[in-house]
Amino acid sequence: MKKFIGYQCSLCGTKFLPGQASYTCPRDGGNLDIILDYEYLKKKYQPEDISCRSECSLWRYLPLLPVQDIEPGETPFHAAGWTPVFSLPGLAGELNLSALWVKDESRNPTASFKDRASAVVAARAREIKAEIIVTASTGNAGAALAGMSAAIGQKAVIFAPKAAPAAKVAQLLVFGAKVILVDGTYDDAFDLSIKASKEFGWYCRNTGYNPFTAEGKKTAAFEIWEQVLKQNMFVSAVTDRPARLTVFVSVGDGNIISGLHKGFKDLQALGWIEIIPRIIGVQAEGSAAISNAFKAGDEKIIPVSAKTLADSISVDLPRDGVRAVRAARETNGTYLTVSDVEILQGIAKLGQAGIFAEPAGAAAYAGLVKAAHEGIVGSEDSVIMINTGSGLKDVQAAMMAVPEAPVIEPTLKAVKRLL
Ligand SMILES: *Cc1c(COP(=O)(O)O)cnc(C)c1O
Ligand SMILES: [Zn+2]
Secondary structure: OOOOOEEEEEEOEEEEHHHOOOOOOOOOOOOOEEOHHHHHHHHHOHHHHHOOOOOOOHHHHHHHHHOOOOOOOHHHHHOOOOEEEEEHHHHHHOOOOEOOOOOEHHHHOOOHHHHHHHHHHHHHHHOOOOOEEEEEEOOOOHHHHHHHHHHOOOOOEEEEEEOOHHHHHHHHHHHEEEEEEOOOOOOOOOOOHHHHHHOOOOOOOOOOOOHHHHHOOOHHHHHHHHHHHHOOOOOOOOOOEEEOEEEEEEEEOOOOHHHHHHHHHHHHOOOOOOOOOEEEEEEEOOOHHHHHHHHHHOOOOOOOOOOOHHHHHHHOOOOOOEEEHHHHHHHOOOOOEEEEHHHHHHHHHHHOOOOOOOOHHHHHHHHHEEEEEEEOOOOOEEEEEEOEEEEEHOOOHHHHHHOOOOOOOOHHHHHHHHH
């Protein structure tokens, strides 16, 4: 394939040809960036060649992806991405922002951001004729891989911690994947899945290990470019100067934030955007290894013993930590941490605006609230937050976020007493 010319290690900078690496850097284990031939792409495409496409999924960005499409069709496989962006004027007013949007990734076919990565990895697996794909997952990555695999008739094996929320495990099983629940943490499942992948020759999708996941995730940045950056003149009401967009996203392994950064860097390399939006990562207080490194002014990721009810971002050792630190540092962004209580408040608040988020999705909102109070964003800022997963993924957490409903006798009198 002409456009995909190799990999570059994010730690040592070594470049590899497409056939010379598969996962992380063979020298130091660093995450590999996929290198595209921007000169070739620049000559071949204009932004209009993308925006005129009628494809309403992440496959509208096929020209900028390092894979071929799996045979065209209208299966759920072709439904990942192109999620809606909604304006939230009420919350923008409350937080005193110039504008606030939410990109609702719960609208993906398996109801989380992970569908983007799994679609592109499944396409890659097809190209290299992998028979079985394996992944470790806190739940969503597995559900996405299981769903995308089911849609194209691919075999998948999923390792998840046995404490994964029931809805996520149900998805894995219904999609017909081989599901293996590990009596341990996500990190235990991660290490085991890599051992199994090596032992049995399975193609491994693991987040922060397989370089194609970030390529899938970068498509959300392309969508923000089309749905927000190209649609709005970012002129500050206060200074009349162009205002900058700030993106809020929750962070566990650090692959979504790295993927978003890569997407914006691609657009910049093509000359299609001038400046990259500011990217702000939000971690749970109890799972903040990347935020800790950022605040220490360091790229060294020191593992923590993760503890948060936001299971999707509960990670001891983030697997894409270095690139995740850089995503904030290189865009003038920052990291914030939020407590589980603040996350639950975020679920309730977003719910009242019509958005049902799982805890990890609401964490981004909780981080935004904190940033607004600390003056990190204000009346000159336009903000987009990403709801990374559906509230239906973790109903138990949702119920903790809101008061219980009263139960009454079926009489009008009882209703009156209640009101
Ligand atoms: C995976 C996930 C995240 C975090 O993504 P990372 O790449 O692990 O940082 C956030 N929210 C949801 C719902 C997720 O499934
Ligand atoms: Zn390296």
